[in-house]
Amino acid sequence: MITNPESENIEVMAKMILTAARTAPKAKGRDSIVTGLLEPSDIKILADSMDAMAESKGEGFGFFNRNAQNVRDADVVILIGLKTSEPTGLNCGACGFSTCKEMIGQTLVKADFNGPKCAFKYIDLGIALGSAAAKAKDLCIDNRIMYTIGAGALAAGLLDADIACGIPLSVKGKNIFFDRK
Numbered sequence: 001m002i003t004n005p006e007s008e009n010i011e012v013m014a015k016m017i018l019t020a021a022r023t024a025p026k027a028k029g030r031d032s033i034v035t036g037l038l039e040p041s042d043i044k045i046l047a048d049s050m051d052a053m054a055e056s057k058g059e060g061f062g063f064f065n066r067n068a069q070n071v072r073d074a075d076v077v078i079l080i081g082l083k084t085s086e087p088t089g090l091n092c093g094a095c096g097f098s099t100c101k102e103m104i105g106q107t108l109v110k111a112d113f114n115g116p117k118c119a120f121k122y123i124d125l126g127i128a129l130g131s132a133a134a135k136a137k138d139l140c141i142d143n144r145i146m147y148t149i150g151a152g153a154l155a156a157g158l159l160d161a162d163i164a165c166g167i168p169l170s171v172k173g174k175n176i177f178f179d180r181k
Contacts, residue, residue, distance in 0.1 A: 007075060007171045011037070013139050014076045014169055020135035021080045021128040027120035032084035033128050034161050038077045042158055046166075047071045050152035053112075066180055067148040073176050074168035079153050080132060081161025082125045087118035094119035112151040113163040122163070129165055142170040144177035 018035045026033070038046060047068040054064035071077055087100035095116050097103040109115050129145050136143040149166020153159045170176050 010075045010141070010169060010171055013136075013141055014078050016139065017132045017135045017141070017143075017167070017169070018078055018080070021132040024124075024128040024131035026124045026127075027088050030086070030088070032082050032086070032121055032124065034079075034081045034083045034159060034164075036079040036081075036153075036159050038079065038153075038158065043071055043074070043077055045156050046077065046149065046152050046158060049156035049158075050148055053148075053152055053155060064148050064152070067146050068152070070144070070146075070168050070177055070180070071149060071152075071166075074170050075172075076169045077149065078132070078167050078169065079150065079159045079161075079164050080125070080128055080167070081150060081154075081159050081164030082117065082121055083161045084117060084121050088120045090120070092119070112147075113154065115162065117162060125163065125165075129167070132167060136167065136169060142172065142175040142177060143167050 014037055018037065021033060021035055050064045050068035050071065054061045087103060089100055091099045095103045095118055103116055106116055133143060133145055146166050149168065150164030153166060154161060154164055168177060
């Protein structure tokens with residue numbers, strides 16, 4: 001008999017979750033989503049990067065440390081990001097500029113994330129993240145979407161993206177990503 005075999009499937013299920021992100025609807029059918037499944041050695045790099053960000057950002061950013069501990073305690077961590085320089089061409093103004101051409105002409109801001117980007121691309125990322133979280137729920141995998149994981153991953157060079165979020169995944173008796181201090 002194999003006891004408690006459920007954790008043996010977490011990597012396969014993580015790939016299913018990333019499939020849900022990949023196949024999520026995209027504006028004008030153009031896919032700018034990038035995904036990643038962290039190796040165990042990457043998880044240490046990510047958590048250390050998040051701790052360093054907490055220190056460099058100063059008071060009020062201790063939640064980076066808390067989330068870094070969640071990363072260390074997770075069974076698997078996935079990344080979902082956006083890499084694009086191409087707007088949808090709608091000239092809708094949602095990015096804060098009158099035309100797509102005007103937005104493209106702006107100096108790129110490089111902070112936790114790089115922008116500005118087309119607002120529809122941000123919506124695409126949100127839909128992909130929501131699809132991933134929904135698939136994780138369908139598979140009964142504990143999860144939580146975290147901006148801090150995405151910021152830490154980009155700072156550590158773990159994903160080539162302009163903006164990203166991470167989703168730690170866990171198969172334990174209680175969801176470790178809630179009721180946190």
